[in-house]
Amino acid sequence: MKLAKKMVLMAAALPLVLGSASVMAFGGKGHHKGGHEFGGKCGVGLDKRVMRKLDLTDEQKAQLKQMREDARSNMIGKSSEMFAQKQAHQQQVQQLLLADTFDENAAQALATQMVEAQTEKRVKMLEQQHKAMSILTAEQKTKLQELQQERAEKCAEKFSERQQDS
Numbered sequence: 001m002k003l004a005k006k007m008v009l010m011a012a013a014l015p016l017v018l019g020s021a022s023v024m025a026f027g028g029k030g031h032h033k034g035g036h037e038f039g040g041k042c043g044v045g046l047d048k049r050v051m052r053k054l055d056l057t058d059e060q061k062a063q064l065k066q067m068r069e070d071a072r073s074n075m076i077g078k079s080s081e082m083f084a085q086k087q088a089h090q091q092q093v094q095q096l097l098l099a100d101t102f103d104e105n106a107a108q109a110l111a112t113q114m115v116e117a118q119t120e121k122r123v124k125m126l127e128q129q130h131k132a133m134s135i136l137t138a139e140q141k142t143k144l145q146e147l148q149q150e151r152a153e154k155c156a157e158k159f160s161e162r163q164q165d166s
Contacts, residue, residue, distance in 0.1 A: 050147055054140045063135050071128055089114055 056064070092110050096103065133141060 050144065053147060054136070054143055056136075056140070060135050064132060067128070067131060067135075085117060089117075 051061070051064070089110065092106075096107055096110065133144075136144065
């Protein structure tokens with residue numbers, strides 16, 4: 001098997017393996033302490049703490065709130081479709097892994113589908129972030145970049161401390 005195809009297959013299987021491993025590592029369902037740094041304190045989004053520091057106008061707050069509500073209702077509308085797609089991909093991965101012989105073409109096609117779905121989600125997320133940034137003034141954007149840089153530095157320090165402890 002060519003190296004590139006092996007890498008694509010690994011890229012397809014890796015999220016499934018890491019997803020289940022991370023659930024187990026952080027205590028499974030309902031345990032919210034672990035992993036908080038990546039999407040929460042160490043994330044680069046517009047959380048409530050950052051929004052307070054940006055001194056948003058009431059109009060900006062209303063626009064951002066409307067964007068969040070629109071995105072939420074859009075996600076709710078597509079959640080069953082996305083879940084079904086994820087389940088189908090997982091079932092196809094299982095079929096590939098449990099087959100008597102490895103079907104490289106099927107693995108390539110599945111990996112491509114999974115990458116395309118992930119890319120589509122990422123592009124939509126970036127579009128939403130861009131829309132949110134377009135609501136901010138130039139000064140607020142500068143302040144946001146400073147806050148994000150501070151947060152990134154703190155997270156890097158915490159990460160290096162954890163690496164030294166282990």
